[in-house]
Amino acid sequence: MSEENENIGFELTDELLEQVRQLVEEQNDKELQKFLEEFHYADIAEILDDLNLEEAIYVIKLLDSETTADILMELDEDNREKVLRNLSAKEIAEEVEELDTDDAADIIAELPEERRHEVISNIIDEEHKAIIKELLLYDEDTAGGLMAKELVKVYETWTVAGCMRRIRGQAKDVTRVHSIYVVDKNERLIGRLSLKDLITAKSEQKIAEISNSNVDSVNVHDEAEDVVRIMQKYDLEAIPVVDDDQVLLGRITIDDIVDVMKEEAEKDYQLAAGITGDVEADDTIWRLTKARLPWLLIGMFGGIGAASIINGFSGAFQKFPILLIFIPLIQATAGNVGVQSSAIVVQGLANDTIDGKIFSRLFKEFILALVNGLAISIIVLGISHFIFHTSYFESLTICVALVTVIIMAAIIGTFIPIFLDKRGVDAAVATGPFITTSNDVFGIFIYFLIAKMILGF
Amino acid sequence: MSEENENIGFELTDELLEQVRQLVEEQNDKELQKFLEEFHYADIAEILDDLNLEEAIYVIKLLDSETTADILMELDEDNREKVLRNLSAKEIAEEVEELDTDDAADIIAELPEERRHEVISNIIDEEHKAIIKELLLYDEDTAGGLMAKELVKVYETWTVAGCMRRIRGQAKDVTRVHSIYVVDKNERLIGRLSLKDLITAKSEQKIAEISNSNVDSVNVHDEAEDVVRIMQKYDLEAIPVVDDDQVLLGRITIDDIVDVMKEEAEKDYQLAAGITGDVEADDTIWRLTKARLPWLLIGMFGGIGAASIINGFSGAFQKFPILLIFIPLIQATAGNVGVQSSAIVVQGLANDTIDGKIFSRLFKEFILALVNGLAISIIVLGISHFIFHTSYFESLTICVALVTVIIMAAIIGTFIPIFLDKRGVDAAVATGPFITTSNDVFGIFIYFLIAKMILGF
Numbered sequence: 001m002s003e004e005n006e007n008i009g010f011e012l013t014d015e016l017l018e019q020v021r022q023l024v025e026e027q028n029d030k031e032l033q034k035f036l037e038e039f040h041y042a043d044i045a046e047i048l049d050d051l052n053l054e055e056a057i058y059v060i061k062l063l064d065s066e067t068t069a070d071i072l073m074e075l076d077e078d079n080r081e082k083v084l085r086n087l088s089a090k091e092i093a094e095e096v097e098e099l100d101t102d103d104a105a106d107i108i109a110e111l112p113e114e115r116r117h118e119v120i121s122n123i124i125d126e127e128h129k130a131i132i133k134e135l136l137l138y139d140e141d142t143a144g145g146l147m148a149k150e151l152v153k154v155y156e157t158w159t160v161a162g163c164m165r166r167i168r169g170q171a172k173d174v175t176r177v178h179s180i181y182v183v184d185k186n187e188r189l190i191g192r193l194s195l196k197d198l199i200t201a202k203s204e205q206k207i208a209e210i211s212n213s214n215v216d217s218v219n220v221h222d223e224a225e226d227v228v229r230i231m232q233k234y235d236l237e238a239i240p241v242v243d244d245d246q247v248l249l250g251r252i253t254i255d256d257i258v259d260v261m262k263e264e265a266e267k268d269y270q271l272a273a274g275i276t277g278d279v280e281a282d283d284t285i286w287r288l289t290k291a292r293l294p295w296l297l298i299g300m301f302g303g304i305g306a307a308s309i310i311n312g313f314s315g316a317f318q319k320f321p322i323l324l325i326f327i328p329l330i331q332a333t334a335g336n337v338g339v340q341s342s343a344i345v346v347q348g349l350a351n352d353t354i355d356g357k358i359f360s361r362l363f364k365e366f367i368l369a370l371v372n373g374l375a376i377s378i379i380v381l382g383i384s385h386f387i388f389h390t391s392y393f394e395s396l397t398i399c400v401a402l403v404t405v406i407i408m409a410a411i412i413g414t415f416i417p418i419f420l421d422k423r424g425v426d427a428a429v430a431t432g433p434f435i436t437t438s439n440d441v442f443g444i445f446i447y448f449l450i451a452k453m454i455l456g457f
Numbered sequence: 458m459s460e461e462n463e464n465i466g467f468e469l470t471d472e473l474l475e476q477v478r479q480l481v482e483e484q485n486d487k488e489l490q491k492f493l494e495e496f497h498y499a500d501i502a503e504i505l506d507d508l509n510l511e512e513a514i515y516v517i518k519l520l521d522s523e524t525t526a527d528i529l530m531e532l533d534e535d536n537r538e539k540v541l542r543n544l545s546a547k548e549i550a551e552e553v554e555e556l557d558t559d560d561a562a563d564i565i566a567e568l569p570e571e572r573r574h575e576v577i578s579n580i581i582d583e584e585h586k587a588i589i590k591e592l593l594l595y596d597e598d599t600a601g602g603l604m605a606k607e608l609v610k611v612y613e614t615w616t617v618a619g620c621m622r623r624i625r626g627q628a629k630d631v632t633r634v635h636s637i638y639v640v641d642k643n644e645r646l647i648g649r650l651s652l653k654d655l656i657t658a659k660s661e662q663k664i665a666e667i668s669n670s671n672v673d674s675v676n677v678h679d680e681a682e683d684v685v686r687i688m689q690k691y692d693l694e695a696i697p698v699v700d701d702d703q704v705l706l707g708r709i710t711i712d713d714i715v716d717v718m719k720e721e722a723e724k725d726y727q728l729a730a731g732i733t734g735d736v737e738a739d740d741t742i743w744r745l746t747k748a749r750l751p752w753l754l755i756g757m758f759g760g761i762g763a764a765s766i767i768n769g770f771s772g773a774f775q776k777f778p779i780l781l782i783f784i785p786l787i788q789a790t791a792g793n794v795g796v797q798s799s800a801i802v803v804q805g806l807a808n809d810t811i812d813g814k815i816f817s818r819l820f821k822e823f824i825l826a827l828v829n830g831l832a833i834s835i836i837v838l839g840i841s842h843f844i845f846h847t848s849y850f851e852s853l854t855i856c857v858a859l860v861t862v863i864i865m866a867a868i869i870g871t872f873i874p875i876f877l878d879k880r881g882v883d884a885a886v887a888t889g890p891f892i893t894t895s896n897d898v899f900g901i902f903i904y905f906l907i908a909k910m911i912l913g914f
Binding site: 164176194195200232234255257261262265266268272273275279280282285288289292295302304307310317321324325326328329333335336337339342343344345347353368375376380383387388431432433436437444 | 624730736749754759763767787789792799804811825829840893
């Protein structure tokens, strides 16, 4: 990192935190303001996330609302909630006035129902207020919930010169222009052009002549995850949002998509590890317990199920006690294979690369499981024979069971996510503890069943 | 989806595929061209991914290189490799000439060493050739490996009017302008301005007056994942890349970052499930085996380890056979808790939210594990007593073991990723099968140790 770009090389050190704490404690407002001025709002948010609540609120109240509005957006959700609880409705309204409409609506949506109205009624700018009210009507998981109303719009009948004049006014409110959207007299989206097209065109040309009528858009009710997929697939940096009559309502920009992508990826990763509810390492014990205990309980009931199965086959472990020591091996292998298969399918479903090809997927997993199963069986055969001195039939039992359990685990791991997806359930829940537990129980059952068939107890 | 935006509503149906196949088979070039013309290149890539190789190559050779270059970039990596193997060096060079320099370099980097030179020597545009050669020198996981040379650059001494004239020429080669970068006479980056700033400024103003000197940049040797974190954190849509002397070399745009983010997320998700090497559902059996078998072998050796432990405590299961049926429960719980803990830590490490706070993390995991452990123990106590009729000391053994194993699994799950991260190893490997296996083995060992202490066999 070069010296000139100190922001980009930002690192939150203990010394830095201590310095801020000191200044807050001394109530040295002037120095504190001067000190924080140097930092990007995202860095200040990182600092505030590590201060205690009183200190954070002190800083928020000290800085001007233009900066603090951006800081608020970057804070951890939990910390933001706490800070907002300590600000008056009027103070929140001031922050909200500084934000783009989509961020403003997101902040207000996080407030408890009764505070929302209070904050909204404190917003002075009537247009901003009306827009926020409109945006709050959309579900947060739809295009409407992601869009901002700030955009640059021109009418097809304008000339390039007239357009340049008019958009100078509009563009001031829009942080990043991306595309200029062309509408007809009924406000219906009919094309787009870039600022580049505009400045490289002749000033007397009509907008209709230089605009591109091939404009992608999403419907305001489309699901957020579809919008993410579309923007990613077509490498779009902004996409206009229209209603059912093709009337231009707003636009979604790539920075919001990046945030959604990150959240989705973290949620899926946690689900695969048996954690629900998008928690973070520094959440409260209570929140973390709510996120984790249910999945442990699933595993526990699976363990109890397995105990019942083993108990049911108690005849076996009187005659062939050596079989019991391989239970962990069977269980671990079943669990691992199941998670592998389901993870691949969950990812394929998310990327839309497995549609309707269930049988070919199952067949492929079958072959793959057979190959892996045989490889593992051969090694286990040697080890069980030479180290644990299993008899011929005992070894056979273990190996046949391993191959069967691997194949079955692969098929369960493949089938369950596809089944859930068909039913409209998020397939991502069907990996991690869920698959591991089902495979543990099935695996042990199959193990004893095969033992019974081969050894006949 | 509205009818006007057919691209956005694209769905790859069997009928559509059949239609393309039919046209290829009939060698009906004119109809095929007309048919495919309607689709976005990303959609055509999706179609080609589902055709067989000969059909795909037929289509690639039929369409003009402007379209096929973009299609190539969107193809599955494996399919792209196969297609490129079937094109001559000259044909590849033609495709490459149509691409932005970063994409062009990426394509060439995927070719085998000896073909690279052949393709490069077939590139006609000398400037494009020189730039690609330069880009190939950078490691693909660095800022240099992500950057494109296409950008709009102005000198601080220019006027707005002069600038507008000059950038009309430059902008033609740049797909999306984002920022205009301001350099001094030594080509050093000293500021930036947006097209919006330019069109809202007066034409006689000097660039130096309207440009923003607070310009973020990354060094050409910075790691790709740091660039991703920075662009995400600061909501940047493009970032300039400079060398150690602050000379402007290129820029990285958000669409490349989105691709890196997606790849990283998929890689981490797969690692957590015990799959290495970024495979996809439709990869070959051999590739999938290479990605999955090693992790299954880790689990297998864990299973063998567990078998040895149980075998070593064989005195126990002669006296207290009921203990054995709870092995799966102990094992499943240890595995689940370990994966939960490690996933949270791995994510925290990736987001840079746990630095240096190892002991507070461990303490928190300890408390959390105690809470979860007690909750599960109480339920298991009831079940083991009423269903499996365990004695008082047997029940005590099971519950004490459960709580201990949960605490230990949580600590191992927390500690291992942090330890690996400190050593410079990607912490993401330390979840899934790796953690599950270590916890399985330790868990079973602790179970028997506690049994020995309480029941004294």
